[in-house]
Amino acid sequence: MARGRRNDIGIDYGAIERSKGEAVKAKIAVLAGDGVGREIVPEAVKVLKVIAEKYGHTFEFATADIGGQALDKFGVPLPNDTLTLAKQSDAVLLGAVGGPRWESLEYSLRPERALLGIREALGLYANLRPAKVYTTLVDASTLKREVIEGIDILVIRELTGGIYFGKPKGIEKLPNGQERGINTEVYSTEEVRRIAKVAFEAARKRRKKVTSVDKANVLESSELWRKVVIDVHGSYPDVELGHIYVDNAAMQLVRNPRQFDVLLCNNMFGDILSDEAAMLTGSIGMLPSASLGAKVGLFEPIHGSAPDIAGRNIANPIATIASAAMMLSYAFQLEKEAEAIEQAIVKTLDLGYRTKDIQGPGTQTVGTVEMGDAIVKNLNE
Numbered sequence: 001m002a003r004g005r006r007n008d009i010g011i012d013y014g015a016i017e018r019s020k021g022e023a024v025k026a027k028i029a030v031l032a033g034d035g036v037g038r039e040i041v042p043e044a045v046k047v048l049k050v051i052a053e054k055y056g057h058t059f060e061f062a063t064a065d066i067g068g069q070a071l072d073k074f075g076v077p078l079p080n081d082t083l084t085l086a087k088q089s090d091a092v093l094l095g096a097v098g099g100p101r102w103e104s105l106e107y108s109l110r111p112e113r114a115l116l117g118i119r120e121a122l123g124l125y126a127n128l129r130p131a132k133v134y135t136t137l138v139d140a141s142t143l144k145r146e147v148i149e150g151i152d153i154l155v156i157r158e159l160t161g162g163i164y165f166g167k168p169k170g171i172e173k174l175p176n177g178q179e180r181g182i183n184t185e186v187y188s189t190e191e192v193r194r195i196a197k198v199a200f201e202a203a204r205k206r207r208k209k210v211t212s213v214d215k216a217n218v219l220e221s222s223e224l225w226r227k228v229v230i231d232v233h234g235s236y237p238d239v240e241l242g243h244i245y246v247d248n249a250a251m252q253l254v255r256n257p258r259q260f261d262v263l264l265c266n267n268m269f270g271d272i273l274s275d276e277a278a279m280l281t282g283s284i285g286m287l288p289s290a291s292l293g294a295k296v297g298l299f300e301p302i303h304g305s306a307p308d309i310a311g312r313n314i315a316n317p318i319a320t321i322a323s324a325a326m327m328l329s330y331a332f333q334l335e336k337e338a339e340a341i342e343q344a345i346v347k348t349l350d351l352g353y354r355t356k357d358i359q360g361p362g363t364q365t366v367g368t369v370e371m372g373d374a375i376v377k378n379l380n381e
């Protein structure tokens with residue numbers, strides 16, 4: 001399918017090209033993975049099928065193994081067939097990978113390596129994580145209502161550089177019998193430039209404010225990060241730019257999160273701060289993400305495989321269903337359809353449906369499947 005450009009973040013990242021109103025025919029790679037991934041992904045697929053039927057689109061779903069499941073079957077966490085399927089698809093829907101069963105394996109075999117592998121192979125350098133508080137869930141947060149009411153933050157995390165990929169890396173034996181663990185935080189000008197551009201473009205469509213997170217007081221890689229961000233800002237005079245050290249950012253996120261609009265982060269700072277931002281909204285089970293690059297986009301909840309609750313029909317599927325909505329918007333340019341899913345989620349919450357992680361007084365606690373069913377029902381009404 002022809003690939004185009006979506007204007008609102010100003011980068012080419014493999015969105016399907018379509019004229020307004022034209023039906024979409026798309027192939028979606030479905031990688032449920034491990035733990036709750038196997039429960040929440042079917043709920044998102046259920047919602048996408050209803051969207052296809054309701055709006056006249058054709059979505060072909062092709063499943064493949066990833067993570068621990070793939071390791072058990074094929075001896076590797078990211079089989080070539082899975083990667084080939086992802087590359088040949090128009091978008092990838094991912095659940096989560098990992099679990100205690102595979103935790104003692106060497107790093108190269110761990111399920112989590114599949115995430116790094118697929119991000120690298122698809123060139124997914126921009127990770128977008130919106131953290132918005134649903135009005136009906138304000139009291140589900142551990143923070144006070146007056147702190148979190150109205151927060152609407154977009155964390156933009158660089159995804160293919162920094163300390164998770166930098167070399168040298170590894171654990172080496174020292175002559176004195178001890179060991180030494182090494183990872184390297186490394187960023188090039190171009191890597192910072194392209195992610196900064198995404199942040200400024202996204203801010204232009206929002207409240208026009210970028211806060212760049214770094215540790216420029218002690219890290220040289222952060223010094224370069226800040227220099228390049230300031231340079232890119234030169235082309236965006238209409239957007240306000242601020243800088244914040246990561247330790248202060250962690251503090252400000254719980255002290256006064258409403259001050260943030262777009263939070264621009266490197267790979268590791270974004271990993272940590274986006275989980276913190278997620279908790280402002282009540283539950284990690286609510287937050288979606290989109291990972292974009294030059295090719296196929298990948299859409300997944302921000303949480304992991306939640307082995308502590310897996311297999312019990314209690315996981316919250318909303319993060320994954322909202323990730324499917326991001327797929328419709330970013331990969332297929334189906335704004336109306338994406339909006340319909342978001343509205344169905346809001347309506348379902350307004351009606352009092354809650355999974356266990358967000359339950360509260362006067363609400364009805366439902367399971368994963370029942371939450372998916374309720375969202376489908378509200379899509380149809």
Ligand code: NAD
Pocket residue numbers: 036040095096097098099100112115284285300302303304305306307308309314315316317319357
């Ligand atoms: P996690 O995100 O899986 O779980 C953290 C907490 O949030 C747990 O208490 C869990 O029950 C809860 N939670 C997560 N998703 C939920 C949902 N949908 N509904 C309700 N509650 C939910 O993080 P973790 O426990 O640190 O990691 C578990 C495994 O997942 C590890 O193997 C880790 O490496 C892996 N992991 C994978 C990804 C990914 O696939 N993208 C991301 C993070 C962690």
